[in-house]
Amino acid sequence: MSVAAGPLRSDRPRGRWIGRLFYGFLLLSLVVGFATLGALLVQVFVEGYKWVDLVLLFEPPSADPQIAGAEPAILATIYLGVLLLAFTVPLGVGTAIYLEEYANRERWYNRLLEVNIQNLAAVPSIVYGILGLAFLVRGIGLGRVLLAGAMILTLLVLPTVIIAAREAIRAVPDSIRQAAYALGATKWQVVWRQVLPAATPGIATGSILALSRGLGETAPLLLVGALTYVSFNPTLLGDFTALPVQIYQWVARPQEEFRVLAASGIIVLVAILLTLNAFAIWLRNRYERRW
Amino acid sequence: MATREAAAPQPLRLRASRRRWGEDVVKVVLALCALVSVATTVGIVVALFEPAIEFFGEISIADFLTGTDWSPLFEPASFGVLPLVAGTLLVTACACLVCVPFGLGAAIYLSEYAQRRTRRILKPMLEILAGIPTVVYGYFALTFVTPRLQEIGLPVGVFSAVSAGLVMGVMLLPTVASISEDSMAAVPRDLRDGAYALGSTRLQVSTLIVVPAAISGIIASFVLAISRAVGETMIVLIAAGGQPNWTWNPLEAVQTMTAFIAATGQGDVPTGSTEYKTIFAVGATLFVMTFVMNLIAIRLVRRFREVYE
Amino acid sequence: MADVSINLAEREQQLPPKEFREVVFDVKDLGVAYNGNRALQGVSLEVYRNFVTAFIGPSGCGKSTFIRCFNHLNDLIPGAVVEGKILYHGEDMYGPHVDPVEVRKRIGMVFQKPNPFPKSIYDNVAFGPRVLGMTDGLDQRVERALEQAALWDEVKDRLKASALSLSGGQQQRLCIARCLAVNPEVILMDEPASALDPIATTRIEDLMHELKRDYTIVVVTHNMQQAARVADMTAFFSITRGEEGQRTGILVEYDATSKIFTQPSDKRTEDYVTGRFG
Numbered sequence: 001m002s003v004a005a006g007p008l009r010s011d012r013p014r015g016r017w018i019g020r021l022f023y024g025f026l027l028l029s030l031v032v033g034f035a036t037l038g039a040l041l042v043q044v045f046v047e048g049y050k051w052v053d054l055v056l057l058f059e060p061p062s063a064d065p066q067i068a069g070a071e072p073a074i075l076a077t078i079y080l081g082v083l084l085l086a087f088t089v090p091l092g093v094g095t096a097i098y099l100e101e102y103a104n105r106e107r108w109y110n111r112l113l114e115v116n117i118q119n120l121a122a123v124p125s126i127v128y129g130i131l132g133l134a135f136l137v138r139g140i141g142l143g144r145v146l147l148a149g150a151m152i153l154t155l156l157v158l159p160t161v162i163i164a165a166r167e168a169i170r171a172v173p174d175s176i177r178q179a180a181y182a183l184g185a186t187k188w189q190v191v192w193r194q195v196l197p198a199a200t201p202g203i204a205t206g207s208i209l210a211l212s213r214g215l216g217e218t219a220p221l222l223l224v225g226a227l228t229y230v231s232f233n234p235t236l237l238g239d240f241t242a243l244p245v246q247i248y249q250w251v252a253r254p255q256e257e258f259r260v261l262a263a264s265g266i267i268v269l270v271a272i273l274l275t276l277n278a279f280a281i282w283l284r285n286r287y288e289r290r291w
Numbered sequence: 292m293a294t295r296e297a298a299a300p301q302p303l304r305l306r307a308s309r310r311r312w313g314e315d316v317v318k319v320v321l322a323l324c325a326l327v328s329v330a331t332t333v334g335i336v337v338a339l340f341e342p343a344i345e346f347f348g349e350i351s352i353a354d355f356l357t358g359t360d361w362s363p364l365f366e367p368a369s370f371g372v373l374p375l376v377a378g379t380l381l382v383t384a385c386a387c388l389v390c391v392p393f394g395l396g397a398a399i400y401l402s403e404y405a406q407r408r409t410r411r412i413l414k415p416m417l418e419i420l421a422g423i424p425t426v427v428y429g430y431f432a433l434t435f436v437t438p439r440l441q442e443i444g445l446p447v448g449v450f451s452a453v454s455a456g457l458v459m460g461v462m463l464l465p466t467v468a469s470i471s472e473d474s475m476a477a478v479p480r481d482l483r484d485g486a487y488a489l490g491s492t493r494l495q496v497s498t499l500i501v502v503p504a505a506i507s508g509i510i511a512s513f514v515l516a517i518s519r520a521v522g523e524t525m526i527v528l529i530a531a532g533g534q535p536n537w538t539w540n541p542l543e544a545v546q547t548m549t550a551f552i553a554a555t556g557q558g559d560v561p562t563g564s565t566e567y568k569t570i571f572a573v574g575a576t577l578f579v580m581t582f583v584m585n586l587i588a589i590r591l592v593r594r595f596r597e598v599y600e
Numbered sequence: 601m602a603d604v605s606i607n608l609a610e611r612e613q614q615l616p617p618k619e620f621r622e623v624v625f626d627v628k629d630l631g632v633a634y635n636g637n638r639a640l641q642g643v644s645l646e647v648y649r650n651f652v653t654a655f656i657g658p659s660g661c662g663k664s665t666f667i668r669c670f671n672h673l674n675d676l677i678p679g680a681v682v683e684g685k686i687l688y689h690g691e692d693m694y695g696p697h698v699d700p701v702e703v704r705k706r707i708g709m710v711f712q713k714p715n716p717f718p719k720s721i722y723d724n725v726a727f728g729p730r731v732l733g734m735t736d737g738l739d740q741r742v743e744r745a746l747e748q749a750a751l752w753d754e755v756k757d758r759l760k761a762s763a764l765s766l767s768g769g770q771q772q773r774l775c776i777a778r779c780l781a782v783n784p785e786v787i788l789m790d791e792p793a794s795a796l797d798p799i800a801t802t803r804i805e806d807l808m809h810e811l812k813r814d815y816t817i818v819v820v821t822h823n824m825q826q827a828a829r830v831a832d833m834t835a836f837f838s839i840t841r842g843e844e845g846q847r848t849g850i851l852v853e854y855d856a857t858s859k860i861f862t863q864p865s866d867k868r869t870e871d872y873v874t875g876r877f878g
Contacts, residue, residue: 019494026404029396029464032389033417036461040423043435094324102318103325104678115589117328122515122585123578124522126549127335129556130574134338138562155331162328175715179775182671182709183728183782184701188317193731198718209422216424219524219549223556244426244525251430251529259434266427277422281415303689307699 044270048263056264060231061246065257070265073246076146076226076234077215077272080242083150084157084214089207091154092161093196096203099162100169101191121159128156129223137224144225146240152220157210164206168199201287208280212273218244243269339578342571349565355572361535361551363569370569372576374535378452378545382527383520385456385541386463390516393460394467395502395509401468402475403497414469421465429529432458437530450532450544459526463516470515474508474595475501511591518584522577524549548577615651615832615856622649623689624786624816625670630684632665632674638842639665640849643684645835647786652808652817654827654857657837658872662849663820664712666837667788670818671707672700705732708779709788713795714771716763716778721755724763724774728782741781748814749777750807769800776807780815787811789819793826805830824873827857834860836869 059069095117103110132152136142172195180190196203221227226245234240241249243265250262347355350370358371397417401410437454440447447454478501486496502509532544533554546554552570560567625647632640640662647653655663665674672693674680686693693703717724725742729735742759746752751773755766763774772792779787789808793801808817808830821827827834835854839847853866864870 015492019492022494022498023404026396026400029393029468030400030413030417032393033397033420033461033464033468036458037416037420037423039435040427040431043431044427047434091324091327094321095328098318098321098325102321106678113325113329115586116332118589119582119585120328120331122518122581122588123335124519124524124549124581126522126524126552127339127574127578127581130552130570131331131335131338133556134342134571135334139338155327158328158331173715175711175713176717178673178676179709179711179715179717179778180727180731181676181700182673182704182711182788183731183779184705185727185731186311186314186701188314189731193727194717212422216422216426218424218426219528219553222553225557227557244424247430248426248525248529251426251433259430262430263434266430269424270427273422273424274419277419303691305688305691305693305695305698305702307697307702311701 041270044263044266047260048265048267051260051264052267056261056268061229061249062231065255065261068258068261070243070246070268072230072233073241073243073265074268076149076230076240077243077269079146079234079236079240080150080153081211081215083147084153084211085207087150087154088158088161088210088214089203092158092207092210093165093203095158095162096165096169097191097196100166101187101195117159117162121163125156125217126219126223128152129220131155132220132224143237144228144239145237146234147236148224149221149226149240149242152224153214153217156217156220157214160210160213161207164210165199165203168202168206169195171202172198201283205280205284208276208283212276212280215242215276216244216269216273218242218248221245222248243272335578339571339575342568343575346565346568346572349568350572359537361546363566368565370572372548372573374537375546375548375551375573376576377537377539378527378531378535379521379547379549381452381539381541381545382456382459382531382547383517385453386460386520387513387517389457389460390463390467390520391513394464394512394516395471397464397468398471398475398509398512399497399502402472403493403501414472417465417468420462421469423462425462425523425525426529428458428462429455429526432526432530445542447542448544450530451542452531452545453541455527455529455531456520456541458530459520459523462523462526463519466519467512467516470512470592471505471509474505474511474592477508477595478504505595507591508595511588511595514584514588514591518581518588521584522549522581524553528553548573552577621651623647624649625818626685626687626690628685628687630666630669630682630686632662632669633681633683634677635679637846638848643851645851645854647816647818648833649816650812650814651832652812652819652830653833653835654831655818655820655835655837656822656824656827656872657849657852658839659822660847660849661837661839663837664790665849667790667818667820670786670788671704671709672698673709675700705782706784707786707788708782708784709790710772710775710779710792712791714768714775716766716771716774718762718764720760721763721766721774722759725778725781728778732782734782745777745781746774748780748811749773750803750810751777767800769796769803772796772800772804773807776804776811780811784815786816786818789817791820791822794822801826824861828861831857833857836860836864836866836872838868838872 055067055069058071059067060072061070062068099114132148136148136151137144142148176194176198177190180194221242222245226241227249228239228241230239230241247262247265247269250258250265355370355372358369359373360369360371361374362369401414405413432454436458437447437449440454482500482504483496486500527547528550531550532546534544534546536543536545552574556570623646627643627645630643631638643666655666657663668674669682669686674682682694717727722742725745726738729738729741743752746755751770754770763771766774793804805826811817834857836852837849838852840850841847853860853864853869860869861873864873
């Protein structure tokens, strides 16, 4: 192969074909993801759009699919969301501040704490359900109530919030901290008045994404007793079912009509979660700061 | 210019005028927040292992780990966990068949082939997949994938490991793609430029330079995906079946460890009964399996962060 | 350099004689180590009230490390250890029970890169008074600080605008105003003009001349002309290499600026100011 005189086009058709084949495989990889997403959305929509109506939104469940709705489940999911934010944001941000601003990395217990949080983020959600069953429902006798569900979801998404908040706090440049210290601010004044405001968009984005993850969870709620027939609107210390659990109940029934009802419920659930996700992404793009 | 009002030296005092108790209180409060995570781990370990140990007081651990018959509800009850483990592994294997090659392919495309703008659009779209609730995937497996499998002539029933596994694989695709892509992005530009300068093609740079350099992150993404597959509940609960089945045939219905826990724990099992304790024995097994994989993944991720950052 | 020399000679005439100088900082045998590596060793000098004192030297000579000792900023770096003494009006700054917050109230700092807070111009200047509880007459305080920093006329109509919308030079003057707003006695400046263009640099230097009347200024600079233009006293730092090649900063010579630049007593200083080194 004479390099000096050779043309600049490839003279290796075999290599070119392998390259194209590889490229085709890479595209296929993406197609697998997107085609499945598309098929899923189409399937759910085609099946369920007929029954996304006032009955679904404002009626209690029933053994008769024609008049069955999901109002208690939807309300419970909203309550769970509010509680989830109220519990996770202070705990998650507090932990993140501790790790980023106060903890001495040299100390073994702080390093252990970090690994512990990373590991908790990957513990199967059903294990959190077992924790809830053993401690909250049976152990301290809270019973199968909405509050127990909210607490278990809190523990479940807490690592996600912590990790997101830490990243947001870490992204605040040190020069800001130094400037504030140099003016005589105390540590907490630096954190509260400079670091946290600057990290707020990142924290908010992470918290909303975590919220959306928590609201889509089903398995841990099954174990804290959300799989019940609830025809009344939920209270903090009463029986409850959540929207994903309601969907599961409908999917698990053999009758075709309940499958359709499940699809309708999924439309509502996915609409809520995708709205949350879109809001989080918008927030991130809107307030993204380049230092 | 006006003379400074404090021209006379302020009384000199470099000690704090008073102890700033507030600062200490804040630190304690923050540490308590952090302690919640520790308490969670301790809680999980205690909640799982205390009843599990009681359980192993009644049932021999050897029988549990080697028995091939899982029928805790029938007389004579039998507590061999292997069918549940096999079911779990079978579904996990099906999931890996999808998420490992295609997740890696998507990562290579995003990191090495896509333009910046394309990546900025494709990546969040791909992550939508990870944001869909698992109960929805379960519904999709049951009502869409299983009928399609039957249409192409596979002898699957209403419930099968393969249907649940394939859908789970797609769900995990963004996990593999995103962690692998992160580790590929951490490979220094120079390494690529060096290879391109030698006349390598994009294919060669991707497979011979970038993938080996990012290998610890890529493996971490696989391990994490496997751990997630092992721990995933709703898809298998809905689409894989409800009967323990000692089989290696993915076309059959199986019950996984998670599905067993969910199916047993959702009812009114009497506290303290052997049946109640099976939840914890299986849960502990599940926890140990995923815990080991998670630690491996965390290690590997830390390694690629250390090498290039 | 000729006009600078004349200027220098004039300026030396204006300096008060030694017996009338008031010592603000008396540094005695100061050393700093990061995780056991000595960054600076054996520094002793005096900083006088209403003087501009410049620290010059090649990069890595520890001059930035040194200036951060005056407001306990090295405390924020894990593993940093300060040895020796700095007496601030006779009070040991590194003695037991010294509170960094009290120190920083009196000793302000301006950094190398302008680092305004991502807040409004007003809030930037008001931050210091607010955290120190000096909120009476905050508006006047902010206005006076901005005037002293020669920024008031440029920003008085947009105090609520983001500080990040200002130009680099304006941002640095805002940082100076921010530091003046808490009425410090000393202003530390760590290469305050190194990220700025020549015009903005000139404005900062003019400002230092103005501020010297009311404040004591310590400035680190890598720009010798700048030291010659603004400083009354100049300290030249250099690097020694230990037996294993570790680099440690030392103080070579400290004297009136005119002396340092025209008749240094140390060969190393001469090499540096005449451009033969660094």
